[in-house]
Structure formats: structure tokens, C-alpha cells
Amino acid sequence: MxxxxxxxxxxxxxxxxxxxxxxxxxxxxxxxxxxxxxxxxxxxxxxxxxxxxxxxxxxxxxxxxxxxxxxxxxxxxxxxxxxxxxxxxxxxxxxxxxxxxxxxxxxxDVSWNFRVKKTIKPFRPRAADAADGTWRIAQSDIDRVQEFRKCIECFLCQDVCHVLREHHLQDEFAGPRLLVYTAALEMHPLDVEDRLQDLKRAQGIGLCNITKCCTTVCPEEIRITDNAIIPMKERVADRYYDPLKRLFRALRGRKKN
Missing domain, CATH: 3.10.20.30 (Beta-grasp domain)
Structure with missing residues (x-):
């Protein structure tokens, strides 16, 4: 030996x-x-x-x-x-x-992760679309979020994230694990809840600079950055930073007033 x-x-x-x-x-x-x-x-x-x-x-x-x-x-x-x-x-x-x-x-002590998780808006399904009170969902939509269900909450992605590890911005940034959790809810074909404002402010998704270090250490090989964080960044950018959409919202607000 x-x-x-x-x-x-x-x-x-x-x-x-x-x-x-x-x-x-x-x-x-x-x-x-x-x-x-x-x-x-x-x-x-x-x-x-x-x-x-x-x-x-x-x-x-x-x-x-x-x-x-x-x-x-x-x-x-x-x-x-x-x-x-x-x-x-x-x-x-x-x-x-x-x-x-x-x-x-x-x-x-990893309890901080669970406290933040409780602040994320829960799943809110749309009304049933079938006479028997159930839903009809495309398999492709199911496959899209299934990857995120593999997370075992080892928090290795949280540990390697420089925003949490080096800069200690736990009060401003939720971290990759919780962004994956939010993505699983946002991309669910039945969910109608709006979490984009929380992603931008409370969860601080803008602090992620997509280095993909979280993806590298994931034992379940979840493509955290490509399949969860980047799509959520795009949704936030579309709402809050797209100049045409901002103009449209401004004009619509004037019309209502």
C-alpha cells in the first residue's frame, strides 16, 4: 500500500x-x-x-x-x-x-443559501387549459428546465463564484445556484410569475460576469452559465435596457396619464 x-x-x-x-x-x-x-x-x-x-x-x-x-x-x-x-x-x-x-x-455554515431561496417568488401556474383541469405542455419545454432539476445543492458553484468568495457581496448577489433555481421557475412552461425585477435588484444578476467557473465545478454538469444565467440576463436586459422597449413603455405611460 x-x-x-x-x-x-x-x-x-x-x-x-x-x-x-x-x-x-x-x-x-x-x-x-x-x-x-x-x-x-x-x-x-x-x-x-x-x-x-x-x-x-x-x-x-x-x-x-x-x-x-x-x-x-x-x-x-x-x-x-x-x-x-x-x-x-x-x-x-x-x-x-x-x-x-x-x-x-x-x-x-451554508444556511444563507436557504434563507435567500425563501425570498424567491414561488411557482405560480397559469390556469388549466383542458376540460379535465390539467395542462398540455410541449416536451421541448419540459426538456429545457429538466437540466436544472439535477442540482444537488452542493453549493460548489457558490463557493467558486468570485462575487461571493472574493468580494463577499452576499447582500447584493444570490449566486449561481439560486440563479439556476430562478431560471427553473422562469422557464417553466406553466409559470406566470414575474421575477425580472428581483433578478435585477435583489439577486443582482448584473454582477455575474459569466466566467463559467460555476459550470466548471458542477458535479451534475449543469450548464449553469449558458443555459440559466445568460438567458436570464437577456430577459432582464430586454426589459430594462432595450432602448426601443423603454421608449414604448414611456409612451404607453404618457397615454395612460
Missing amino acids: ETVTFQIWRGGPARRGGLAGGGKLVDYSIPVSEGMVVLDAVHKIQAEQANDLAVRWNCKAGKCGSCSAEINGIPRLMCMTRLKDLPLDKPVIIQPMKAFPLIRDLVT
Whole structure:
């Protein structure tokens, strides 16, 4: 068996007031075997060397989104990152997601995402168009939003987004995960709710500069930028920045007055 060194972040958040606190990377060396993923290594370290290591996980199948972390500086799911795909001749660095407040060790507080999600206007269907009280929907319209349903809310896209990670604009920008959620509602063939003003103001979609880093880290391979964020940007631009439409609305407003 090959012995590999893992550097795992240990400790809690830095204390307020400039007092000593925070944490540090701690070295752990363990033998690894074929087929192991990073989460296997973390569990082995937790069982044999660091019983108090805090780590969040659940399904170990890449479907719950719980074990998100930064592995060698890249936001990834620990359960889906195989050791054979990493350079094992040097320490494997495992750190918590940096875009969210640290609780302890590898566990971060992602509750902000759920609070913002509650502020997004919910699904509001149009009236039924069939005598039996149901709807008729084209399959192409269903296929368009089905991709967004694959999201497991691992929040890796939120973690890698520079608006949240580097500029800390959580009060002004909802982030790619919640823009995908909004897109799933806006593009639903039955939905009649209007969320464009919220996209422009509360969710701050204009702050996204479409670097596609969120798409790169998505474990479900959702085309976040191309299929969700850009179409929403276009809708907002059409309403608020198209000069002809602005003129038309101005003239219509005068006529009503």
C-alpha cells in the first residue's frame, strides 16, 4: 500500500477583536488502496488519528451534496474525487469551502443559501387549459428546465463564484445556484410569475460576469452559465435596457396619464 500525506484544515473561525484563533493545516499520513476517494481517506483519518475531526457527509454517492470541500484549492465533492486522479507525490490539501462562514474543521455554515431561496417568488401556474383541469405542455419545454432539476445543492458553484468568495457581496448577489433555481421557475412552461425585477435588484444578476467557473465545478454538469444565467440576463436586459422597449413603455405611460 502507498502511504499518502493529507493536510486537513483543523479549527474554527478566527475570533473577533483581533484575538488569537482560527485554525491551521494538520498533516496526517495513511496507507491508501486502489479505488479510494478523498472521503474514504478522511474517514480513515477520523477513525484512526483524529476522532474529533468535523466533516459533513451523507450518501457517499454524489447525490446529497453534503461533502463539499476544497481539494488542492478546487471546490469538489470529497466522495466523487478519486485519489488516483490527484498527485499523491505531495500532500493532498483538504480545506472547507471559503465562501461560507466556518463552523469547525471541514464544516461550513451554508444556511444563507436557504434563507435567500425563501425570498424567491414561488411557482405560480397559469390556469388549466383542458376540460379535465390539467395542462398540455410541449416536451421541448419540459426538456429545457429538466437540466436544472439535477442540482444537488452542493453549493460548489457558490463557493467558486468570485462575487461571493472574493468580494463577499452576499447582500447584493444570490449566486449561481439560486440563479439556476430562478431560471427553473422562469422557464417553466406553466409559470406566470414575474421575477425580472428581483433578478435585477435583489439577486443582482448584473454582477455575474459569466466566467463559467460555476459550470466548471458542477458535479451534475449543469450548464449553469449558458443555459440559466445568460438567458436570464437577456430577459432582464430586454426589459430594462432595450432602448426601443423603454421608449414604448414611456409612451404607453404618457397615454395612460
